Amino acid sequence: MDIIQKLIQDVARARTSYLENIAELSEAQxxxxxxxxxxxxxxxxxxLFWAEQGGLLGMWKSLTAIRDGGMIRTFESNHKNMSIEQVIELTWKTKEIVPDIAAPRLGSSFAFWKSSLQSLQEVLDVFGHDLQEDELKLQAQPHPISGALDFHQRIEFLRFHIDRHREQVAQLLSMMNSSVLKIQEDPDI
Incomplete structure (x- = not known):
């Protein structure tokens, strides 16, 4: 298996895990x-949908611009050869403020957003087939918080980001379950 397909599969596994964790939740939950x-x-x-959609669009726009000569083909970055975890450690605060473009803003039904997030895997798969291994270390569009990243790091970020929020969801589910237990034990709460 090549590097690109491994990166894509890592994102797919993170997405599947995230969606499995929330699959049985009701709208109220x-x-x-x-x-x-x-x-x-x-x-x-x-x-997660807005952030990934924006990241995928940005990567594809950058890749097209590089191939068409509209963007410099460069391997230089302050974060060259770092894993996404190392980049995040260097560039993120403990609690970051989400860029407006990736902020939740429309609401709607939970089923819609689960389905929308799942649909991005197909887009990522097609992008992965288009991207060439010698392009992985080319500088892609900058991340709004971390700055310059290459395509390898941008794809790693998708996995990292889903996993980060999967952990957040696990904490919320634990708090939700604790609240339900307290109410069941003491209905006067």
């Missing part, structure tokens, strides 16, 4: 929040 300013699972899922 997906909208539950432990506090007003926290995102609920529906909002996290919508955010």
């Amino acid at each position: 997906a909208r539950w929040k432990p506090e007003a300013e926290a995102w609920n699972i529906l909002e996290i899922t919508e955010h």
Whole structure:
């Protein structure tokens, strides 16, 4: 298996794991929040869609521009040869503010956002077939927080980002279950 297909499969596994964790949630459960300013699972899922869609569009635009000569074909970056985890460690604060373009903003049904997030795997698969191995280390479009990344790092970011929010969802589910147990034990709460 080549490097590109392994990266794509890593994203597919992260996506499948995320979607399996939320598959059985009701609309009400997906909208539950432990506090007003926290995102609920529906909002996290919508955010994942917007962030990945923007990342895929940006990668494809960059790749097309590089191939057409409209963008410099460069291998230089402050983050050259770093894993995405190393880049995040260097560039992110503990709690980042989401760029507006990736913020949840439309709401709608939980089923819609789960389906929309799943649909991006097909787009990523096609992109992976288009991308050539000698292009992996070319600088892609910058990430809004981390800055310059190559295509390898941008695809790694998709996996990292889904996994990061899968962990957040696991925490929300744990809090939700704890709240339900407290109510069942003491209906006066």
